[in-house]
Amino acid sequence: MTTRQTRLRTRALALCGAVGLLLGLTGCSGGSDDARPQMLPSAASSAASESASADPDAVEKAAVLAAYSAMSREQMAAYRTASAKGTELERYATAEALGQIRNDLARMQEAGTVVRGELAHDAEVTALDMDAQTPTATLSDCVDLARYETYDSKARKVIPLPTEQPLRYVMTASAQRWDGRWMVTGLDTRGGQTC
Template identity: 80%
Template sequence: MTARQTRLRPGVMALYAGVGLSVALTGCGGGSDDARPQALPSRASSAASVSASVDPEAVEETAVLAAYNAMSREQMAAYRPASAEGTELERYVTADALGQIRNDLHRMREAGTVVRGELGHDAEVTELDMDAQTPTASLSDCVDLARYETYDTRARTVIPLPSEQPLRYVMTATAQRWDGRWMVTGLDTRGGQTC
């Protein structure tokens, strides 16, 4: 399996909801002996047919995006008070990515700034390599700054975005699968492209 471009398939999670469900039908009398109700497939054969129809790459892409989105939520929870205390960032990022976030928080505390509002995200997995010794993924995220503010706690005012800063830009990230779960390993927030 090599790197490929892809979009998340929205139906993957719906397949899981149906795996454990089975319906038992009972027959009622009133027909001839030849008119017997058809036997339903067993639970094991139903689960096997659903499992066979699930794309393993789509399952991994869903897991990558879940880890990235959880990291993004925890990151915003840290940026609001300019402190990672009380967050669960360590569950979703490796030491390198956590170092990037902690550097941001340190600069924010020195400047007396915090974040208010929300960042919009529209992330997708752009590459997935499950054959690597450590499975890896690359993500592209269209970040929306429309409801995001940097607030100066000393001057008690919102710091406007630089005039050249687009409201929507592409941020990239990398992730790796460690011990059965995906972790964000790096963030590139420079945002060279608009989206």
């Protein structure tokens, strides 16, 4: 294998890893330093507007979504520079989720890629177990890649998404309540479902 082929293969692997993990997590606004996750109105407003009488778990579900949104914001900040330096990822993600993000960052650094553009989310809590010894939650997120980009900073060009990659994709995440706050513990980006 030539040096050029090796570099291209490394970049492709880094892109695949970053796309896979990003499918369910990150949100940002196009190219600026504003790294707030963009939750579609249905997820953010419905969680906030549910009354405790309609859903006794509404407050906890809103807290899960807030933790997920904060983790997404920090993840996108890391992916914009291919480094977790200066982020608060460890405040919102732990265990498998944090490991996946760190692995993606290492691949991105090796390939010289960063993330630009916007990734929109429509997340909801699909399961909540407050009776478990460690309360747990499962989230489903419809991620929209329409304005998402992977940028090759060495070649100074956008790397297009694979042609088979759907622009709207369902992924799941898991969270646990530790010391009174929710943390994202796992990410399943395989999904395979469009939304």
